[in-house]
Amino acid sequence: MKKIIFLFFAFLYASTSIAQLLECPVTLDPNYVEPPASVLNSLIQNQNSTDKYVFNVKFHIVKNDDGSGVTATYGENEVMNAIMILNTNFNQFNIFFKYKGYDVINSTSFMKVRAANFPDTNLSHPTFDQLLEYSKTGMTNPVYDYNAMNLFIVEGLDYSTISPFNPMVRGAAKMPGIDSIYGHNHLLSKTLPHEIAHNFKLYHTYQDYGTENCEHVANFGDIFYNSDTHGDRIEDTKASFMFGGAYANPATCTFQNPNGYADCIGTPYVDVPIKNYMSSTNPCQDLHSTYLPGTGEFTSGQGVYMRNIIALYYNHPNNFYGFNNAKNTVESLYQPFETIPYGGNIIRSVTDNNDGTAEVCRNMLIRHRFQKGFDYAFTNLNPSDPSIATLIDLPEIINTTYTFGVQINQVNPDIVNDVFVDCNRGSFCQTEDFVKGLVVSTNVLGSMNLTLEELNEIQVKDPELYDKLMSQYYHIINKETSSGAVKQTFIYKY
Template identity: 30%
Template sequence: MSNYSRFIQLIIFMLFFQMNGMAQNSECGTDYIHNTRMESNAVYKKQVLEMETQVEASIKNHAHNNSKSTIYKIPVVVHVLHLGEAIGTGSNISDLQIQQAITGLNNRFNNSNGNGVDVEMEFCLASIDPNGNSTSGINRVNGTSVANYQTNGITPTGNPCIGGSETSIKDLSRWPVADYYNIWVVSEICNGSFVGYASYPVGGLYDGLVIVSTSMTSNSGTLPHEIGHGFFLYHTFNGDGGNLNCPVDNDCTIDGDRVCDTPPHKQSDCGATNPCTAAGVWDNSRYNYMSYCPLVNRFTQGQKDRMRATAVIAPRASLLTSAGCGILGTNEINSNQEFSVFPNPTQSNFSIINSAQKPLTIVLISSDGKQLNTLFSQDNIVSFDLSSHPKGLYLLEINDGAKTEFKRIIKE
């Protein structure tokens, strides 16, 4: 072999590894874990199939359309499993980065920066912990006590890679899954093989999603992708046999990703046309958060229907009535939070707790931005009457002279 061909061979070899590395780094581990469990765990398989039946029925029984409906508010707790770094360094990402990641997640779900639909689901960092105390919704734990975590990160249960045991790592910090959607931020998954993975909605102590710290950012496509799995979305290329064949497409309600407005495709097909089918809106799949394509900007109406149908069924339904996001009961009136609002949602009246008794200017704003009412008060409890206003979403602007806070109120 000439030096020249050796050189070419070396270049090809390097390119292969580089591309392989890039593909691996963009991957989500959900399919691998799900498929393994479907084959090896009969109980899990039964749960998934039952959930599928319920979600199909729920989608068929509900008239889903583009009109405004109740925003489902999901309390989220973020556990940062770091390697002992200072806060804001390495895998121990800052509170600000986490808050911005949740804002970015919400912007993708409400389509404020995309080309899809408003899913009308909102994720809030928990403000009340499982013991009823106020919280930032962020827990920090050094994960290095778990063997192999420091060198390789977490190993999802059932995966042969070397790393820290998933259950041991999650046992370091987890909150009840009935009241909180758990997000574990980790240093690595299988030594860099995956950027995230999530549990399909079958419940259990370890339900939630795992994401690497470098993907827990405001512009992350990984976070909405994994939350999508958490609310029972499959990849848009589901059924492609690992990029081998076009997914079966006889009945879009049960084939492929089981969503009818996302044309089936192969994982790596993201170009101007879809080699698998000319039917449907191709952009809905190749720009979808549930694809592996490089540019993503949407969930579709079909995906929204599936996620919202999932949200009202166990195990996710209890999240909608959780007090984790500070939807306050009377027992919390004496807590030291400023500007708490209850009850929310309300049918007529609501009150604002002004525990510091500051002079407040409170403006009630409609969802289309009109100022409906302005009130000045220094009372401990300020009451508002919404009975003459139509059902829907309202915004409260509360100013205490030093800062302004916004609260969302839902009238049911």
């Protein structure tokens, strides 16, 4: 019997393509501590399912030394869509992601990175760990954020000598942990929820397939049932193997097993999860073109498992795997990710700098920018600001002068939290060029006999403008700036 099983393994390995084999390497933490078995059993809920977990997310985009490369144009647009992908896939489990911005690592040598950790003299690319170290201590201004999950975007990843810079290697993640890395063309894809699930210690559905420790196809109640302790340890994901395209029916996203592939005790696989984000890569996990979820999914068992892992480390003072530092409050989700002061329409003062420019001070307003990925309702606003926003919107509240309310459906449809706006926030001043003007002159106040002279851009900036005015006349001088602010002066020239 033993001999037959061994031959079967050999067959399975030989028929698995390299591209599939290498699709998702995972870097295990060297200080790995196995959580207690009870945490790993998705049937045992170690946490209150209504508890909400919030993680900060910081993106690091690697570009060439001079800013060029395939990632040259990557910026807020890309990482904001990534935040949306994370929230729209994990909010169902009360796991939330707070956008903390992005930065750029200008380093040609880190454009291509080795996903796995082991040294290999045949590969010249630095490892993910070396990139992490560089971002922590190697840069003049280190960008690594210890208070966030850190997501790195590079040109591409390689894995081993048999796959030097293979674009099929999509991403890698610390497991468990807060660090992950993505080939640039895989960030906005199913790879993103996949790697973040690894951060929460979720295994592939085919974990340990092809070994004698495999998860059996056997159902609950069967003597060979071991789904609770083997494979991905998730009982609502059927026993799986790493399958090729022939096993996934792309039209129905169901499993087909024409060759009768079997588990390690010879039972043919049935109902292998095709749509699951942790299964072998196939089109049934793909996101919509808007980056909203398609048919890809996590099961509720996977959700409980990830929550159990998070609960174990989230509030632990030892900051295991960085979880405790990377967390944020539920309230933080209601606050804008960015606030930018700017001048409103109401002008407070215009001061002539006597050099062709004016210092124009306006009522200060604030652009409140909110991240993508939530359904928002905003209250207590000017009608000119949006009252609602949906998942793919990047809402901005820009006209309000007073504190307003924010409600987020995904967090709690019954709660409105305030965004404080200081009504005494002062003025916003900037220097503006004078661009035109008008001089109204008369020698007798109240007279209808007025002289009008329009000033062009050169005339209005003329330092000798006053000297050129007629003597023994009253003059009203209107000087207008590029934004339409008017400085009016009334004089009598002797």
